[in-house]
Amino acid sequence: MEESPIYRLSQDSLHQIFSTLPLRQIMICRSVCKLFNQVLSAPCFVDHVFTRSPLHLLALRPPHHHHHHNHRHASSHPCLHAFDPDQSQWMKFNLDFLPFRSPHPVAASLGLVYLWGESPDSPESNKSLVVCNPLTRQFRVLPQLGSAWSRHGSVLVDSSRQVMVLTELAALYFSGAHQWLTFSSNLPSKPRSPILVSDSVYALCDVGSPWRSQWKLFSCTITKLKSSQTWTRLERHEWGDVFDILKRPRLVRGTGNRILMVGGLKSSYSLNTSCSTILILRLDLDSLEWDEAGWMPMGMYRCFQESSKFKVFGGGDRVCFSGKRVGRLALWDHCSGKGEWRWIEGVPGNGDGLCRGFVLEAKLTALP
Structure with a gap:
């Protein structure tokens, strides 16, 4: 020819x-x-x-069990699945350029993906935190951390690419110093759904009794974590019972200087009360005032009622919800200025399990 x-x-x-x-x-x-x-x-x-506008995607983390067990016979073509809400289609980014077993993506910032990976010639418990760009197929291994961090730590990345791994302890990575700074978190309990907004960390902590949870919002700036290591409990009299009306609340980063708190709306204040829907509250960090951002329509919520728990991920004006045996994801989309709800079909792995994920602004970003 x-x-x-x-x-x-x-x-x-x-x-x-x-x-x-x-x-x-x-x-x-x-x-x-x-x-x-x-x-x-x-x-x-x-x-x-490289200056092209990024693709605003919702990326899925691999199933939880793949992260904790050795899968020597797993697929030789690991990949990252992501949903494009603007085009309503799934995308797949190959991670076969990474020389690691079972790479486990957990976070992203400025076009770069952060993942746990285990070297083929090292024990399964010896995982490293790796930063990569699936579009340019470049990667770099961050300084070694102990195995406990990969099993229990939440990986947070800010806009200046400082990386924090937060458990009862925390570790900060400074890209210029190429080292981790380890310190005690000094929180009253294990932090739930921690998020980074500018130079501050926000997390929910249970300050209640063994038989009844009582969630409160705590914050700390990175500067204070490095020096005094003190967290501030955020509360105002005007907030009333804002933390008591939600069952199993989670935090999600909102747009600008706002954070979202998501949970089941309790039908009453009794101990084992049922929920009537899923509620999204929004906190303006400048004025410290809450408002209602949205609530899941009843027709959609009925699919989550039979699930004992659900997972939440996303950020900005988009939040995803997954539940066992639901088979698809529910999406709250506020990008148009009004909260719209829709289903995301075709979830990889049929979506019967609990999906976890993160926001990925895919772009041709070079590694620092």
Whole structure:
């Protein structure tokens, strides 16, 4: 067969043609053929188009059991599944460029994905925290941490790429110093759903009794964690019983200087009360005032009533909900200025389990 004329074009000409496309089309063209993949993955092209607007995705973490057990015979093609709410379609990013067994993505920031990975020639308990970009297929291993951090720690990343692993202890990674700073968290209980907003950490802690939970909001700036290591309990008289009306509350980062608190809306204040729906509350950190952001429609909530618990992930104006045997994800989308609810179908692995995830702003970001 006669060779296609496009093969006669120089690489500079191809770069000039493809550089006019948005990032979404560039990623689609990469999968067309080997030539396009080679041309569009070249470092000089990536450097030229790295300012393209990111893809705002909701990425899934692998099933929980894959993280805790040794899967020597697992698929040789690990990948990261992500949903594009703007196009209502699933995407798959191959992670086969990583020399690790069962890579477990847990967080993302500024186009970079952070994951736990175990080296093929090391014990299963010896996991490292790795930062990578699935679009550029680059990665870097962060300084070694003990195995307890990967089993119990929540990985948080801020806009300046400081990485915190928070349990009852916490570790800060400073990209310039290439070392971890370890210290006691000094919290009254294990932090639930910690989030980073600017230079502050927010977490829910149970200050109640063994027979009745009582959740409160705590915060601390990174500067204080490095010096006085003191957390502040955020509360105001005007808040009333805001923490008592939700069952099993979680925090999600909102837009700007706001945080979301999500949980089941209790039908009463009795100990084992049922819930009437799932409620999303929003806290403005500037004014310290709460307002109602949204609540799940009853037709959708009925699918979650039979599940003993549900998981929440997302951020900004989009929050996802998963439950056992639901088979799909529920999405709250406030990007249009009003809270819209819809189902996300086609969840990888049929969605029968509890899905966890994080926000991924995919872009052609170079590693620091």
